Amino acid sequence: MYAIVNIAGKQTKVEANKFVYAHRLAGNVGDTVELGKALLTDNNGAISIGAPELDVTVTGTILAHVQGDKVLVFKKKRRKGYKKLNGHRQQFTKVLINSIG
Template identity: 60%
Template sequence: MYAIVDIAGKQYKVEKDKFVYAPLIEGDEGSKVDFKNVLLVDNDGKVKVGTPTVKGSVVSGKILEHVQGDKVIVFKKKRRKGYKKKNGHRQQFSKVLIEDIK
C-alpha cells in the first residue's frame, strides 16, 4: 500500500513504516503530524485517484528529527568583468516516519 501526498507544495510517494525527508514542518521531535492532501492511494492494486484530493484519506506520521541537507553552492560570474560572487546554503528538512495510511 502506498500513497502520493502533497507536503508543502511537493509530491511524495509514501509507504507505511518508511521515512520521508520533507521540507521543514512545524512541530517538535516526536510529535504526530497528519497530511490531508492525499492525491492518490493504491491498496494492493485498487487505485483511488483524487480530484484533486481523495476524500476521507489521511496519512499520519511522526516527526523523528529536524536535519539539514547537503550544502548547495551558488556561484555567479561574468567573464572579463572581474565579477565573482559565491554563496551557499543548507536546506532544512524534517525526517518523518509514516505510521498509517487511511
C-alpha cells in the first residue's frame, strides 16, 4: 500500500515502514509527526483519489535532521573579471513512515 501526501508544499509518495526525506519539519528526533491527509492511496490495485483529500492520515517518526548535497552557484561575466561562487546545502528531515490510514 502506498499513498501520495502533501508534505511542506510538495507531493511525495510514501509507503509504510520506509523512510522519506522531507523539507525541514518542526520537531525533535524521535517525535511522532502527522504528515496530513492523503491525496491518493493504492491498496493492492484499488486506487482511491480524493477531492481534494481523503480521510486517510499518514503518521511517521522523525529519525534525523540532515543536510542535502552541496549545490554550487557560479556566476561569471566574460571579459570583465567578475566571478562569484556561492554554495548552498538544503535542510532535510528523515522520516520513517509508521502507518497509512
